[in-house]
Structures are given as structure tokens and as C-alpha cells.
Amino acid sequence: MKKEKVELSGSCRILVQGVKDTQDLLCGKWKTVIIAALYNNDKFRFMDLCRHIEGISPKMLSKELKDLELNQLVKRTVLDTMPVTVEYELTPHGKSLNKIIEAMGEWGIKYRKSVL
Numbered sequence: 001m002k003k004e005k006v007e008l009s010g011s012c013r014i015l016v017q018g019v020k021d022t023q024d025l026l027c028g029k030w031k032t033v034i035i036a037a038l039y040n041n042d043k044f045r046f047m048d049l050c051r052h053i054e055g056i057s058p059k060m061l062s063k064e065l066k067d068l069e070l071n072q073l074v075k076r077t078v079l080d081t082m083p084v085t086v087e088y089e090l091t092p093h094g095k096s097l098n099k100i101i102e103a104m105g106e107w108g109i110k111y112r113k114s115v116l
Helices: 010-026 031-041 046-052 058-070 098-115
Strands: 043-045 074-079 085-090
Touching (some): 031 046, 031 058, 031 085, 043 046, 046 058
Antiparallel strands (some): 043 085
């Protein structure tokens, strides 16, 4: 038996596409955690950020930061110091995720309390 294809309304299709676009930008285990860390601390030097995020390797942090920078969510600033120091901070686009990050954090805290 052939299943009937259900058409989504225009507004639903737009919402679903928006969710998909957001997922594509924030996919992976670490991107939202990195954004949350930067959101709550303004700027981080690379190794400070690596120490702050429990369980992430420097190699993975570097990869994720490059992706976030490419997608204009994170700004990388090289400081003229010896040795060279690099700082990371959220761009205005990255900061615009604040409601999503806060909602995820609040939901996660409530969920953890309910299952423990």
C-alpha cells in the first residue's frame, strides 16, 4: 500500500527549514558548549577555553572553533605578544544565540534534577 504524502503548510515548512539550518550550524557535541562558555565569559584564550570545557581535546577545540569562525559565530583575535596569544569571542551572530543557549541550559538543569 502506498503512503499518502503529507504536505506541510508554508509556515511549517519555513520553521522546519530554520530548525534544520540551525542544526547544521550547531551540529556536533561541542559547538553549543563552546558558545555557552564564550557567552558566559566574554573572551577566552585558547588553552583557557580548553581547560574550561571538560573533556574536549585541543585538536577538537581547534576544529570546532574554525567551524564556528567560518560560520561567523566566533571571532578569533591574534594578540601581538610573545609567544603569540589567540583570543576567541562571540560575534553579534553568536551573541544572538543567547536565548537558545539559556533555554537549553535551563532545560538541561531541570531534566538532570528530574532524573537524578
